Amino acid sequence: MKLTTSLRGRLFAGLAVFVVGTALVAGYLAYRWAFDEAIELQDAILLQVGSLAANNRLEGRLPSEGNIDGEAELLIQDLQPRGATGDSVSMRRDLPGDLSDGLQTIAWNGEQWRILVRTRSDGSRVAVGQPTANRDEVAQDSALRTIVPLGVLIPCLMVVIAIVVDRSLRPLSSLARDIDAKQSDHLEKLPVEGIPAEILPFVASINRLLERIGAMFDRERRFVADAAHELRTPITALIVQADNLERVALSEDGRDRLQSLKTGTRRTAHLLEQLLTLARYDSEAATDPSSSEFDRIVKEVVADLLPIARKKSIDLGFIRAEAVSVHAESVALGVLARNLIDNALRHAPAGGRVDVSLFAENDHVVFQVDDTGPGIPEADLDRIFEPFFRGSRARGDGTGLGLSIVRRIVERCRGAIRLENKPLSEGAGLRVRVTIPSSKPR
Structure with a gap:
């Protein structure tokens, strides 16, 4: 796979991987923590209701009233003495009588139940229970609500990262546009205002390079101007001598050659004038x-x-x-x-x-x-x-x-x-x- 060569892309990709990875780990830990806390809270409620049922002879299902979900209903049931049998109550629907005291998870009526068993002072026993499926659903809902803000925060954080990276590298983009907009023979120094401190040495190196190139161009222009200036006199002399030769009797072939000579010297003179003009407009200050x-x-x-x-x-x-x-x-x-x-x-x-x-x-x-x-x-x-x-x-x-x-x-x-x-x-x-x-x- 070809890696991106864009500094902006690398920064964004690196920060994105770090943020998303951190968010996934944090989301998983937060989910497990919230889930376990919800389970512990429900066990605490079972303990409180169990104490209430043991002291007040409560039995049956606590009613779901108002906005209480059916998932939060609790079953309270007196247990039969250990080893007792009876026809008046269906054993299929009664909790086993041999449950030990305390919190435990059992399979009953095809479901997993979380049961708390308490023994009263008169020896009778009461059980308070709740299906584990309901408990897990409540715990999952609570845990998901805990990580939802994190899930919303991640996209917002990615947008903020993209904006910060873009704004941080905007001076580089502006510098690149300035360099692209320069004519090949315009060697003004690059501006350093607003350039990040980490990039300043690079910009300074470019400016020093531009200075060296500018000095080289100046030497080249001076050489061209000096050479053109020095050649003007002999070329002018050649033109004058060629004009003088027109007054001399020459053969037809000689006149053709003279015409070629005059054409070449005039073209050379025109080239020298153009070179001097170019050198003047390159070197003169505005x-x-x-x-x-x-x-x-x-x-x-x-x-x-x-x-x-x-x-x-x-x-x-x-x-x-x-x-x-x-x-x-x-x-x-x-x-x-x-x-x-x-x-x-x-x-x-x-x-x-x-x-x-x-x-x-x-x-x-x-x-x-x-x-x-x-x-x-x-x-x-x-x-x-x-x-x-x-x-x-x-x-x-x-x-x-x-x-x-x-x-x-x-x-x-x-x-x-x-x-x-x-x-x-x-x-x-x-x-x-x-x-x-x-x-x-x-």
């Missing part, structure tokens, strides 16, 4: 910039990219374009808009559409880009923001850094970004929706 006119920035980006759209026969335009402002750097907003629209143009087919929407919604600004491209496979959606990940349907000469940069900018603006494939009713394509708090809340 600030509270002034308000920027987001609509003006997006319109400028669309105007800059219109020639590229016309060249690819793509219909690029606005669906909605409201005047909105956000607290963000205008340069960062320009990078955000350019990367998203350029990404849509890269994946939209010839004759397709790229629709841009910018509008206010409650206290936020929504920037949305829809294209008619193939969309993103569902398996790639979880990784699409990873640096250098271009997906299984990569097109063009992209670097795989554009969406990573966009996410950094959106997070610095305290916003959110969501990528989703458009529903079939709206046709194929990808929808990117960016939500940023507005600088002019309603």
